[in-house]
Structures are given as C-alpha cells and as structure tokens.
Amino acid sequence: xxxxKNVYFIVFWIFFMIHSGYSQTSPFKECMELFNxxxxxxxxxxxxxxxxxxxxxxxxxxxxxxxxNIKKNEDAKKILYQLIKxxxxxxxIYLLLASLYANDPQKMNAIxxxxxxRFPESMDILVGIINHSLGQGQYQDVIKYTGMxxxxxxxxxxxxxxxxFAYEMVKExxxxxxxxxxxxxxxxxxxxxxxxxxxxxxxxxxxHLNKANYSMNDKIYNxxxxxxxxxxxxxxxxxxxxxxxxxxxxxxxxxxxxxYQKLDMxxxxxxxxxxxxxEKKK
Numbered sequence: 527x528x529x530x531k532n533v534y535f536i537v538f539w540i541f542f543m544i545h546s547g548y549s550q551t552s553p554f555k556e557c558m559e560l561f562n563x564x565x566x567x568x569x570x571x572x573x574x575x576x577x578x579x580x581x582x583x584x585x586x587x588x589x590x591x592x593x594x595n596i597k598k599n600e601d602a603k604k605i606l607y608q609l610i611k612x613x614x615x616x617x618x619i620y621l622l623l624a625s626l627y628a629n630d631p632q633k634m635n636a637i638x639x640x641x642x643x644r645f646p647e648s649m650d651i652l653v654g655i656i657n658h659s660l661g662q663g664q665y666q667d668v669i670k671y672t673g674m675x676x677x678x679x680x681x682x683x684x685x686x687x688x689x690x691f692a693y694e695m696v697k698e699x700x701x702x703x704x705x706x707x708x709x710x711x712x713x714x715x716x717x718x719x720x721x722x723x724x725x726x727x728x729x730x731x732x733x734h735l736n737k738a739n740y741s742m743n744d745k746i747y748n749x750x751x752x753x754x755x756x757x758x759x760x761x762x763x764x765x766x767x768x769x770x771x772x773x774x775x776x777x778x779x780x781x782x783x784x785x786y787q788k789l790d791m792x793x794x795x796x797x798x799x800x801x802x803x804x805e806k807k808k
Contacts, residue, residue: 554581561588566595583614590622599626610640617641617648624654631662642671647678656688668692683712687719699726717771721778724764728781731757731788758788773801 557572573589576582586605593602606623620641627633635658641651652675659667672689675682690705703726709719731754738750765782772778779802786795 552578552581554578554585557585557588561592564595566592570596570598570601583609583612587614587616587619590619594622594626602626613644617645617651620644621650621654624658631658634658635662646674649675649678652678656685660688660692663695665692665695669696681712683709683716683719686712687716687722690719690722694722694726699730702726715771717768717775720764720768720771721775724761724768724781727757727761727764728785731755731761755789758785761785762789774805 553572553576557569557576560566560569560572570589570592573585573592576585586609590602590605590609593599593605603623603626606619606626609619610623620637624634624637624641627637635655638651638655638658641648642655645651652671655671656668656675659665659671668688669692672685672692675685676689679685686705686709690702690709693699693702693705703723706719706723706726710716710723713719734750734754734757738747738754741747741750761781762785765778765785768775768778769782779798782798783795785791786798
C-alpha cells in the first residue's frame with residue numbers, strides 16, 4: 527500500500543503548529559516527527575497516547591493514517607468513524623475511510639456520498655465519487671457530480687472529459703461533443719479529447735454509410751452517403767490534430783487512413799503512408 531504522506535499533511539502540521547501555540551517539546555510534535563520520518567508504527571503508538579484535549583482529534587487523525595500505513599486497517603476504521611462522529615473538520619477522513627472499503631463498492635459509495643453531504647465543496651471527495659461511479663458504470667452519477675465539480679472549477683479539463691465520456695455512454699453524443707470541445711478549449715493539446723471527438727463523428731459517418739448500403743432506394747442511398755461524407759469531413763481536423771499530437775498512436779493512424787480514403791484525399795493518404803514506412807524503417 528502506498529504510504530500516505532504528502533504535502534497536504536505537512537502543510538496541515540505547519541498550520542497547526544503556528545496557530546495552536548503548542549510548545550516545541552509537546553508530545554504531539556514528537557509524534558509528528560516520527561510520522562514525517564515514515565516511522566508509522568511508533569507514530570501510531572505515540573498519537574494514540576496524546577491526551578491533551580486541544581489536539582486530541584488531530585492526533586487521532588494522524589493515528590488513523592499511521593495505522594493504514596502499518597496495515598492496521600480495522601484500528602484505522604474505528605478511529606475514522608470516531609472522527610466522523612465528532613465532526614472533525616477535514617474531508618480527508620472520508621477519503622481515508624473510503625479507501626479502506628475498496629472491496630466493498632456499496633460501502634465505499636455510501637462513505638463518499640456522506641462526505642459530499644458534509645463537505646459539498648471538496649473536490650477530492652467529488653473526484654472520489656466520480657472515479658468510483660466510472661468504475662461502476664454509473665454514468666448518470668458521473669454527469670451529476672462532474673456538474674457539481676465544474677461549478678467549483680469550470681476550467682478543469684479532466685472533469686469536462688469525464689462528463690463527455692459519460693454522455694457518450696448514455697447515448698447523448700451532442701452533449702458529449704460539447705463537453706469534449708470545452709476540454710479542448712481549456713487544453714488545445716488534449717490528445718484524448720481530440721481523438722474522442724473524431725471518433726464520434728467517424729462513427730456517425732459509418733452509421734449513415736450502413737443506412738446507405740442497406741437501402742434499396744437510390745434517393746435515400748445518395749442522401750445517406752452525402753451525410754456520411756459530411757461527418758467524415760467533421761472528423762478529419764480532429765483526427766489530424768490527434769495524429770500531430772501523438773504520431774505513433776495506431777488507432778489514430780488507422781482512422782485517419784480510413785477518412786482519407788472515404789474522402790478520396792489521395793495526396794494526404796499517400797503522405798501518411800510514407801510516414802508509416804519511414805517509421806517502420808527506424
């Protein structure tokens with residue numbers, strides 16, 4: 527298990543020491559020194575023994591993290607539930623607790639939702655819910671919670687991307703396109719977003735080609751082929767940009783070859799084939 531020790535906890539400790547007025551020789555400080563040295567076993571035992579009421583909950587918070595790092599998960603759960611009951615003011619307690627229920631998706635989901643109710647502005651909890659919902663195929667929830675996240679930070683390209691993917695999964699391609707394009711506007715070099723936009727248009731073109739091929743009516747056949755051509759044209763600039771950003775991606779190359787062929791673009795097709803031959807010789 528990855529050791530839980532990052533900038534958040536170091537900043538938390540510094541803030542606490544500055545504002546608590548606690549002495550430099552305090553038991554809590556000694557425990558933190560053990561924690562920051564990754565001596566989690568002794569840190570856990572140290573934090574558990576801190577009895578000063580002004581720092582008791584903070585000590586339990588770090589005791590829970592120490593317990594997780596030494597695989598005392600049941601002890602960590604008990605402490606975290608205790609902190610939740612005491613309304614400890616940190617969304618991290620819900621994230622830590624949820625991580626201990628990785629094998630129980632329903633329980634993990636319930637913990638995330640409780641955390642979101644308590645800390646609705648916590649991006650960390652929203653990310654947890656969204657990732658969990660994606661993993662469980664709960665795409666309507668992804669749409670709901672990415673919407674909440676984007677109200678907090680509308681320039682988060684990953685949230686727009688996750689939202690777009692969820693819209694694709696619930697068969698709402700127009701909304702998916704809108705969200706993918708927002709992600710691209712935020713990051714003009716976002717390969718995955720370019721490729722997914724191109725794929726939506728490409729697949730739409732294939733749908734119209736299939737309709738044309740199965741039609742016995744010449745008028746409908748021609749209309750569907752024209753629609754397919756328009757969608758291939760829409761797909762092309764996004765595919766070309768995706769190829770420029772990631773020239774080695776095989777799916778992009780194959781799709782780009784197909785579009786060039788469907789649009790009778792002989793010169794760019796030949797140029798692409800030359801590129802592929804040069805790469806194979808390297």
